[in-house]
Each structure stands twice: as C-alpha cells, then as structure tokens.
Amino acid sequence: MRRLAERVLTALLGCVVLAGTGPVPAGDDLHILRDLRPAQRENLVVVQRDGSIRIVSYDAVVQDPQIAALPPERGYTIASSARAQHHAPARIALAPPLVTPAKLFALNDTPRFVPTQAGPKPARPAKARAAGLDLAWLYAHRFDTSHDDRRTPGIPVRSQVASPFDIDSGAFHGVRAVNGYSAVRVSVSIPCGARHFVTGPGYDEVTSAPGIVDQETGYIYIGGWGAGPRGVSVDAGLQKSSAQSEHDDYAFYWKFASNKPVTSEDRFPCGGPDVVLELYPVSDSLLVFSATGIATDGRRHTFTAVQRTRPDDGWIPDGGSRDDGIILKRIVSIAQPYPWHKRSGIGRSDRFVSGSYFGVDGPHDLTPRIVWHDCEIGHLTPPSIVPQYKQWTGAQTWTSQAPGIYTDWPPLGVFHGSNGACDAAGIYLRA
Numbered sequence: 001m002r003r004l005a006e007r008v009l010t011a012l013l014g015c016v017v018l019a020g021t022g023p024v025p026a027g028d029d030l031h032i033l034r035d036l037r038p039a040q041r042e043n044l045v046v047v048q049r050d051g052s053i054r055i056v057s058y059d060a061v062v063q064d065p066q067i068a069a070l071p072p073e074r075g076y077t078i079a080s081s082a083r084a085q086h087h088a089p090a091r092i093a094l095a096p097p098l099v100t101p102a103k104l105f106a107l108n109d110t111p112r113f114v115p116t117q118a119g120p121k122p123a124r125p126a127k128a129r130a131a132g133l134d135l136a137w138l139y140a141h142r143f144d145t146s147h148d149d150r151r152t153p154g155i156p157v158r159s160q161v162a163s164p165f166d167i168d169s170g171a172f173h174g175v176r177a178v179n180g181y182s183a184v185r186v187s188v189s190i191p192c193g194a195r196h197f198v199t200g201p202g203y204d205e206v207t208s209a210p211g212i213v214d215q216e217t218g219y220i221y222i223g224g225w226g227a228g229p230r231g232v233s234v235d236a237g238l239q240k241s242s243a244q245s246e247h248d249d250y251a252f253y254w255k256f257a258s259n260k261p262v263t264s265e266d267r268f269p270c271g272g273p274d275v276v277l278e279l280y281p282v283s284d285s286l287l288v289f290s291a292t293g294i295a296t297d298g299r300r301h302t303f304t305a306v307q308r309t310r311p312d313d314g315w316i317p318d319g320g321s322r323d324d325g326i327i328l329k330r331i332v333s334i335a336q337p338y339p340w341h342k343r344s345g346i347g348r349s350d351r352f353v354s355g356s357y358f359g360v361d362g363p364h365d366l367t368p369r370i371v372w373h374d375c376e377i378g379h380l381t382p383p384s385i386v387p388q389y390k391q392w393t394g395a396q397t398w399t400s401q402a403p404g405i406y407t408d409w410p411p412l413g414v415f416h417g418s419n420g421a422c423d424a425a426g427i428y429l430r431a
Contacts (some may be wrong), residue, residue, distance in 0.1 A: 029046075029056050032044075032046060032056070032286065032306055033056070033058060034385075035282045035283070035286060035288075035306075035385050036282075036288065036304065036306070036385070037385065037386065039290075039292065039302040040288065040290050040302055040304040041056075041058045041304075042058070042301060042302050042303075042304070043264070043266070043301060043302065043303045043304065044056045044058065044304045044305075044306065045254075045262060045304070045305050045306070046305075046306050046308070047254065047256060047259075047262060047305055047306065047307045047308065048308050049256075049257075049307075049308050049309065049310065049313075050259070051256070051259030051260050053262055112202065112203055112205060112213075112241070113214075113217040113239060113241040113335075114170075114215075114216060114217040114241075114335040114336060114337055115217075115255060115260075115261045115335065116169065116219055116221070116235040116253075116255055116261070116333070116335055117166050117168075117169040117335075118166065118223065118225070118233030118234070118235055118255075119165070119166040119169075119233070120233075121225035121226075121229070121230070121231045121233065121327065122164040122176075122225070122327065123229075162404060162405050162406070163405060163406045163407065163409060164176045164327070164329070164398070164405075164407065165329070165331065165407070165409070167406070167409050168341050168343070169333075169335055169336065169341075170216070170333055170334045170335045170336040170351075171333060171334045171336075171352060171356075171409055171410060171413055171414070171427050171429055172331055172332065172333035172334070172408070172409055172414075172427070173331070173332045173333075173407070173408050173414045173416075173425040173427065174329055174330070174331045174332075174333075174407045174408070175329065175330045175331075175397060175407065175421055175423075176224075176327060176328070176329045176397070176398040176407065177224075177327065177328040177329070177377055177392070177396050177397060177398060178322065178396055178397070178398050179227075179319075179320065179321065179322050179323060179324060179325040179326065179327055179398075180319045180320055180321060180322040180325035180326065181319050181325075181326060181328055181377045181378065181379065181396065182280055182281055182315075182316065182317055182318065182319035182320075182326050182328075182378075182379050182380060182387070183278075183279070183280035183377065183378045183379055183380055183387035183388075183389065184222050184224075184277075184278070184279050184280070184328045184330070184375075184376070184377050184378075184392070185276065185277070185278040185279075185374075185375075185376045185377075185387070185389055186222060186276070186277050186278075186330060186372055186373075186374065186375045186376070186392075186422070187274040187275070187276050187277075187372070187373050187374045188220055188238075188274055188275055188277065188370065188371065188372050188373075189274050189369070189370060189371040190220065190238065190248075190250050190268060190269075190270045190271070190272070190274075190275060190370075191248075191270060191271070191359070191369035191370060192248045192270035192271045193248060193270075193361065194357075194358065194359050194360055194361055194369040194370070194426065195218050195240060195248070195357065195358045195359075196355070196356055196357050196358075196362065197214040197215060197216035197217075197218070197334070197356050197358075198214070198215045198216055198354050198356055199212050199213060199214055199215060200212065200213070200215045201213075202214075202215070213241075214241050215336075215337055216334050216335060216336050216337075216356055217239060217240065217241045217334070217335045218239070218240035218241070218333070218334055218335075218358040218359075219235075219237060219238070219239055219240070219253070219331065219332070219333045219334075219335060220237050220238045220240075220250070220331075220332055220370055221235050221236055221237025221238060221239075221253060221277070221330075221331050221333075222236055222237055222277050222279050222328070222329065222330050222331070223235040223236050223237070223279065223328075223329055223331070224279075224326060224327045224328040224329045225314070225326065225327045226309075226313045226314020226315045226316070226320075226326055227314035227315075227316055227319065227320025227321070227324065227325045227326045228312065228314045228320065228324055229324060230312065230314070231313070231314035231315075231324075231326065231327070232256065232257045232309070232313040232314060232315070233256075233257060234255070234256055234257075234279070234287070234289075234307075234315070235253070235254075235255040235261075235331075236253065236254050236255070236277070236279050236289040236305070237253055237277055237291070237331075238250040238251065238252070238253060238268065238275060238277075238291065239251045239252075239253035239261075239263060240358075247269065247270075248269070248270035248271075249267035249268060249269045249270060249296060250267060250268045250269075250270070250275070251263045251264050251265075251267055251268075252264035252266075252268075252291050252303040252305075254289055254305040254307075256287075256307050257313075262305060264303050266295050266296060266297075266301070266303070267295065267296050268291070268293045268294065268295055268296075269294070269295075269296055272293065272294040273293060273294050274293070274371075274373070275291055275292065275293035276290075276291070276292040276293065277289075277290075277291050278290050278291075278292075279328075280317075280380050280387045281309070281315040281316055281317050281380065282317070282380060282382070282385055283317065283382060284309070284310075284311040284315070284316045284317065285308065285309055285310065285311070286306055286307070286308065286309065287306070287307040287309050287315045288304065288305075288306055288307075289304065289305045289307070290302050290303065290304040290305075291303050314326060317379065317380040317381065317382055318379060318381075319379055327398075328377065330372065330375070332358070332359055332370050332425045332426070332427065333358075333427075334356055334358050334427055334429070336348075336351055351429075352410045352413065352429050353429055353430055353431055354429050354431065355429060355430075355431035356427075356428075356429045357426070357427060357428040357429065358370075358426065358427050359415075359425055359426030359427055360415060360426035360427070360428050362428075363428060363430075363431075366415045366426065366428055367415075367417070367426070368415050368416060368417035368423075368424035368425050368426035369424070369426055370424060370425050370426060371417065371424040372422045372423060372424065372425075373422055374422070375391070375392040375421055375422035376389035376390065376391060376392055377389065377390065377391075377392040377396050378390055392421045392422060393420070393421055394420060394421060396421065397421045410429070412430065413427055413428055413429050413430060414426075414427055415427070415428065
C-alpha cells in the first residue's frame with residue numbers, strides 16, 4: 001500500500017526544479033493545480049518573482065481527489081473551439097523526481113530575439129493640466145530649455161509626444177483598457193508570410209550555427225500593469241523570430257517585470273485556427289496566463305505560465321480602482337534592438353523607415369492580417385477560478401483627451417482593418 005501511495009504521488013507531481021536547489025513541496029503544486037482549469041495543467045510552468053522557473057508535469061488520469069472534484073471548466077468556453085473537439089486531449093510524459101522532463105519552456109538566457117520592454121505604468125491623468133496642452137502649448141515646448149542661456153532654446157525634442165506604451169522599443173499598435181479590470185481573453189489570427197525584418201549576423205537556431213537572422217522580433221500579445229502606482233508590468237502572448245524557426249510559427253511568450261522572458265519550444269504554426277490568449281490573477285499571489293491553439297503536432301494544446309506575485313505587485317482579482325487600478329492592454333509590435341535607440345549612444349536613423357513590416361503582406365498589400373476577435377474583459381471573484389467576462393467595447397477602452405498621446409507608433413506606419421476595441425492591425429515602416 002505504501003509503495004502504491006508513493007507511485008501515485010510520483011505520477012501526480014513529476015516536477016523538477018530548473019532554477020533552484022531541490023523539489024518543491026507537493027502541497028505547493030497541488031494548491032496551484034487546484035486553481036487551474038484542466039486544460040491549463042497540461043503544459044505548465046511556474047515562475048517565481050525572481051524569474052526562476054520550474055515545470056510541473058501532471059497526468060490527468062492519476063488525479064488527486066480534491067482536484068478531480070472540481071467542476072470541469074466551470075462554465076468556461078473557448079472561442080473558436082469547435083475544431084478542438086475532434087482532438088484527443090494531450091498528455092505530458094510523466095517525469096520522476098529529479099529527472100529533467102522534456103524542455104517545454106526555457107528562460108531567455110542566451111538572447112536570440114529582442115524582448116519586449118513594457119516601461120513604467122502610465123500615470124493617472126493630470127486633468128488640471130490637460131486642458132492647457134493644446135497645439136500652441138506643444139509648439140511653445142518643442143525645445144528643451146538651454147541650461148547655458150535661458151534666452152535661447154536647447155535641442156529640438158518631442159518631449160510632449162507620449163504614449164501608454166513604450167515608443168522607444170519599436171513600432172506598435174496598442175489598445176489599452178480603462179483602469180480597474182483584472183481579466184482579459186482574446187482570440188487572434190497568426191498569418192503566414194506577413195513579416196519582413198531587418199536582418200544581420202546572429203545565431204541561427206535552425207542550423208545551430210552563426211548565420212544571417214532577423215534583427216527585429218514580431219509580437220502579438222496582451223498584458224498590462226498591476227494596480228497602484230507601482231503596478232508591475234506584464235507582457236504575455238506570441239513571439240515571432242526567424243532566428244528560432246525557418247517556418248512562420250509563433251512561440252508562447254511570458255515576461256514579468258524586468259525578468260528574463262520565458263518562451264516555449266513547441267510552437268503554434270501560422271495559418272491555423274486562431275490562438276486564444278487569456279490573462280488574469282486567480283489570487284493576489286498567483287497570476288495566470290495561457291495560450292491555447294493547434295500546435296506543430298497538429299493537436300490542440302494549452303500552454304500556461306503561473307506567476308508568483310505579491311499583493312503590492314498590483315495583480316489582484318478585483319482589479320483595483322478606476323483611478324489607479326490594473327491596466328490591461330493588447331499589442332501588435334516590432335521590437336527593435338536597444339543599440340538602435342538614440343539613448344544607446346549608437347542609434348539607427350532609419351529604424352522607423354527601414355521597410356520592415358509585420359501583419360501585412362508587404363508594401364503593395366497593406367491589408368492588416370493580424371485579426372483580433374472575441375475580445376473580452378472582466379473580473380475574477382474568488383473562490384471562483386474562472387473570470388466573468390463581457391465584450392470589450394469602446395466603453396472599456398482608454399482614449400487620450402490630450403494631443404500628442406499615441407497608441408500607434410509611428411502614426412503613419414500602422415494600418416487598421418476596422419475600428420473598435422477588437423480590430424485588425426499591421427505595421428509597415430515605410431522605406
């Protein structure tokens with residue numbers, strides 16, 4: 001009987017520590033598994049606040065009774081899931097303790113793509129000053145003030161050109177929700193051939209040798225900032241780079257605060273069914289992100305990251321206040337290397353007119369190919385583990401009341417397929 005119990009525990013929690021000193025107590029993993037829906041336990045990585053990760057292997061056949069007692073899906077439905085019903089549920093090979101499992105997830109220890117940069121949380125609007133930020137005010141402040149002679153202007157700047165997103169990290173189309181929502185769920189297409197990036201020398205993962213690879217990286221992702229003035233940033237979604245694959249497939253991508261990104265070796269190939277992205281805090285200490293779609297093996301899989309958080313990180317189920325609560329976002333972007341930025345001391349003068357594109361078929365066909373649909377936003381109320389969603393519309397979308405605030409950058413480089421919170425987008429940096 002004792003040996004049987006040991007076998008059941010081993011089968012239930014075949015987990016290893018990829019960044020740490022030893023196995024994590026079984027109770028910790030059981031607590032996490034009970035807070036997840038069945039599909040989210042399939043390919044699961046747990047991320048600590050310091051960025052270290054561990055993979056938790058779980059077999060749905062040998063279940064803990066407390067987990068098995070959970071109502072399946074709790075009324076949860078996935079958009080565009082009709083095709084998934086024809087596939088048998090995937091199972092992870094069980095790994096005995098202290099044996100390295102299949103490398104489903106990896107830290108970006110050797111950078112082979114450009115990571116996202118979220119920047120600080122957008123400050124609450126200064127309503128008293130906003131009324132004075134008209135075009136005349138912007139014109140009057142088009143220069144830095146000279147420190148040598150107050151009577152002469154300094155160098156020309158765009159100090160009043162701002163964005164809730166990071167203008168310096170590359171081109172983007174962004175949609176931001178008003179403060180106070182904690183959960184977001186969207187579906188998005190991943191088109192084939194709709195990308196061209198500046199290339200240069202680098203490490204080619206296809207040939208496992210130095211080669212000519214993309215210097216820029218395409219992203220389709222959700223995320224945001226936690227509640228409070230120090231709300232921690234999150235980027236979560238899909239990442240494209242030919243340095244990792246010769247095919248048009250997209251990797252799972254997770255980045256919390258300034259930690260190294262976590263990506264997956266398994267991919268979602270282009271042209272398949274839309275991928276469903278979902279992000280929400282299941283408690284004030286666990287933040288859940290999952291991506292669901294047809295992977296390269298032809299089966300429907302869900303990849304999940306569970307991030308350890310603290311209450312002061314701001315990722316709380318109720319979302320916080322409408323003044324400084326959680327800010328959720330949805331982004332299509334081209335991330336560019338830091339040396340291209342002017343502040344690096346090197347810079348690249350053509351970085352926004354290089355001819356790169358992402359989400360369109362090229363200069364002669366600017367129809368946006370990255371299409372968002374079934375965009376939903378909401379809250380989670382513990383002890384429920386499933387958010388309550390409603391359609392994300394213009395009423396939940398943040399818009400600036402002041403000039404010089406951009407959600408598309410560069411403004412003439414972003415192309416929209418439709419208006420509204422759930423739209424289509426593509427980027428072409430006109431040469």
